[in-house]
Structure formats: structure tokens, C-alpha cells
Amino acid sequence: MLDPSHSEEKLRIEDLRSFKILDTPAEQAYDDVVKLASYICDTPIALISLIDEDRQWFKARVGLNAMETPRGQAFCAHAILDPDRVMEVPDTQQDARFVDNPLVTGDPGIRFYAGAPLLTPSGAALGTVCVIDRVPRKLTERQSEALQALSRQVVQLLALRRVNAELELVTKAQTLRHQQLENQQRRIEELNHDLQEQTLTDPLTALKNRRAFDTLLSHEFARSLRSKSPLCLLMVDADHFKAYNDAFGHVAGDQALMFIALAIKSQARAYDHVARYGGEEFCVILPDTQLNEALVVAERIRDSIKSIHGLRRPMSASIGVAYSEGISSPKRLVELADRAMYLAKQGGRDRVEIFLPPT
Numbered sequence: 001m002l003d004p005s006h007s008e009e010k011l012r013i014e015d016l017r018s019f020k021i022l023d024t025p026a027e028q029a030y031d032d033v034v035k036l037a038s039y040i041c042d043t044p045i046a047l048i049s050l051i052d053e054d055r056q057w058f059k060a061r062v063g064l065n066a067m068e069t070p071r072g073q074a075f076c077a078h079a080i081l082d083p084d085r086v087m088e089v090p091d092t093q094q095d096a097r098f099v100d101n102p103l104v105t106g107d108p109g110i111r112f113y114a115g116a117p118l119l120t121p122s123g124a125a126l127g128t129v130c131v132i133d134r135v136p137r138k139l140t141e142r143q144s145e146a147l148q149a150l151s152r153q154v155v156q157l158l159a160l161r162r163v164n165a166e167l168e169l170v171t172k173a174q175t176l177r178h179q180q181l182e183n184q185q186r187r188i189e190e191l192n193h194d195l196q197e198q199t200l201t202d203p204l205t206a207l208k209n210r211r212a213f214d215t216l217l218s219h220e221f222a223r224s225l226r227s228k229s230p231l232c233l234l235m236v237d238a239d240h241f242k243a244y245n246d247a248f249g250h251v252a253g254d255q256a257l258m259f260i261a262l263a264i265k266s267q268a269r270a271y272d273h274v275a276r277y278g279g280e281e282f283c284v285i286l287p288d289t290q291l292n293e294a295l296v297v298a299e300r301i302r303d304s305i306k307s308i309h310g311l312r313r314p315m316s317a318s319i320g321v322a323y324s325e326g327i328s329s330p331k332r333l334v335e336l337a338d339r340a341m342y343l344a345k346q347g348g349r350d351r352v353e354i355f356l357p358p359t
């Protein structure tokens with residue numbers, strides 16, 4: 001028998017393992033082969049036996065319950081030593097190699113054995129398709145040829161199995177790569193979106209910044225023209241903010257701006273747009289809004305700024321209101337809101353003013 005440490009035997013074991021067949025569940029195609037072998041050779045037992053390092057393992061079997069036996073008892077381990085021909089043992093009682101074999105002296109009581117090696121293209125014999133009987137006998141030439149043909153079929157099945165396994169691996173790798181690419185793409189889109197958000201957001205108050213405001217106002221203005229539904233613009237400017245900064249410091253000033261932003265937001269509807277226009281100046285776009293409604297919102301904002309808790313001293317704001325009806329451009333609307341806000345400053349601050357263009 002081949003020494004398992006022998007280099008050829010090592011290669012044979014490697015070849016066998018590469019098929020990943022050992023200890024796999026029963027499969028119809030292999031079961032059919034042993035049924036045919038048993039039928040053609042007219043034996044009660046037929047097996048597909050694979051010779052592993054220290055055992056023979058049966059991929060398919062009829063007439064035998066065992067799943068495997070130690071390699072030392074395996075007739076097939078002898079058969080694979082001469083891989084080109086069927087090894088036949090007509091009567092184990094007359095064969096010195098097997099007469100004391102536990103499979104002969106005990107269960108299943110082998111008297112006759114014939115095994116056709118499973119010869120792979122690389123020249124390795126992985127095991128056999130074998131038939132066994134409990135009485136001495138001989139195969140006819142046609143039976144012996146049929147057994148060899150069945151053994152070749154099993155080798156084909158094994159080769160197909162390996163190709164399928166490799167294909168599956170390639171497909172899995174491709175799917176994985178595809179998923180990775182998709183994930184990367186999604187991440188890039190998220191990053192792009194975040195970046196875009198960052199360029200449109202005021203870092204101190206998290207409101208829309210001037211850039212975002214300009215775009216939003218253009219869109220809303222165009223929409224208001226299309227839908228013939230007016231919009232209003234509020235310009236909210238904190239009063240005496242320089243004095244607040246000077247008295248309590250820039251950090252306290254920053255905090256006050258954040259509070260003011262929240263106070264304005266708290267009075268806006270979901271579809272209004274609140275932006276930090278610059279410094280201590282905020283804008284609110286009120287789509288689909290009549291002038292009287294805008295004045296109500298502006299008053300509420302003024303009140304909510306006056307009622308901010310947590311400031312070093314109470315804050316107020318002057319608010320200018322502009323109305324889009326009869327106005328030719330978003331730029332003009334901003335000018336009007338700005339003028340209205342200056343009117344509020346001039347009028348004593350902490351108030352809401354409108355600037356209606358002369359008709």
C-alpha cells in the first residue's frame with residue numbers, strides 16, 4: 001500500500017480534496033451509478049469508495065450500512081495502486097492479502113471483490129467503483145468493461161462538480177465585488193450630498209446660508225410667478241448687537257445668534273425657508289403668503305426673540321417685510337425688505353415695518 005507521506009500519495013490526496021466531495025450528502029447521480037453497478041454485475045453490494053488519508057469513505061453505496069472503514073481494511077486502497085485496470089479478487093479465502101481482513105472474517109463477509117479505479121486526468125486514482133459479493137465468483141469481460149465505464153462516469157461527475165464549484169466561486173466573487181462597488185458608489189453619493197449640504201449651511205446656526213438663500217429665493221420667486229401666488233420676505237436684524245458683543249464677548253454673541261436662529265425657526269412653517277443672511281441678519285422666505293399673514297408671522301418672530309431665555313440681557317430685533325406682488329425680481333424683493341428693516345431701525349427698533357414701492 002502507498003505510504004501516505006510519499007510525495008505521489010500527497011499529490012493524490014490533494015487532488016481528492018480539491019473535489020470537495022468527502023463527507024458530502026448522498027446525491028442521486030452517484031446513487032444511480034452504484035445501483036447500475038450492482039445490477040450489471042449482479043452483486044448484493046456496490047460502492048463508490050474514495051481513499052482518503054486514513055479511511056475509505058463511500059460517496060454512494062448499496063447493500064452496506066457503513067459510511068466508511070479504516071483505510072488499512074480497504075480493498076480499494078489496493079485497487080488504486082494499479083489505476084488502469086479492474087482489480088478482481090475472485091475468492092478472498094484464497095488470497096493471502098485479504099484472508100485475515102476484518103471485512104472478510106467479519107461483517108459484511110467479503111468473498112468476492114472487483115474495483116475499477118476512479119482515474120482523474122492528472123493520473124491520480126481517487127478510489128473506485130466496486131462491487132462485492134459474499135460468495136466467490138468472477139466478472140465477465142462485459143461486466144468488467146461496464147464497471148470501468150461507470151468509473152469513468154463518476155470521474156466525469158466529479159470534474160463537473162469541481163467546475164460548478166469554481167463557477168460558483170467566481171460568481172460569488174463577482175457579486176461581492178459588485179456589492180463593494182455599489183457600497184462605494186453610495187458612500188461617494190452620501191459624501192457628495194454632505195459636502196453639498198455643508199456648502200449650503202451656516203456652520204454656527206445650522207440654518208441655510210446666504211448662497212442657499214439666493215437659490216431658494218430665485219426658485220420660490222419663479223414659482224410664485226408661475227402659480228400667481230404671492231410670497232413674502234422677512235429681513236430680521238438683531239438690535240444693538242455690537243453692544244451685546246462688546247459687553248459679553250464674541251462667544252456670548254455667537255450663542256445669542258444661535259438662540260435667535262432657533263427663535264425664528266420656531267415660528268416658521270415647514271415650507272418656509274429660514275436663512276442666515278449675514279452677520280446678525282436673518283431672512284425668512286414665506287411662500288404662498290399674503291401680506292397680512294406675513295405681518296402676523298413677523299410679529300410672532302419679534303415676540304419670540306424678545307422672550308429668549310438664557311441670554312445675558314434681553315434681545316430684540318427689527319423686522320422688514322416685503323411683498324412680491326408687482327415686484328419684478330428676487331433682488332428687488334430683498335432691497336424692499338432691507339429698506340423696510342431700516343425703517344424699523346429708524347422707527348426705534350424692536351418693531352416690524354413694511355416698505356411698499358410707490359405705484
Ligand SMILES: Nc1nc2c(ncn2[C@@H]2O[C@H](COP(=O)(O)OP(=O)(O)OP(=O)(O)O)[C@@H](O)[C@H]2O)c(=O)[nH]1
Nearest residue numbers: 237238239240241242243245250251253254279280
Ligand atoms: N459674535 C458674533 N458677532 C457677529 C457675528 N457676525 C457679525 N457680528 C457682529 O454683529 C455686530 C453688528 O453690528 P452693527 O452692524 O453695528 O449693528 P448693531 O450693533 O446690531 O446695531 P443695529 O443693527 O443698528 O441695531 C458687529 O459687531 C459684528 O461684529 C458673528 O458671527 N458672531
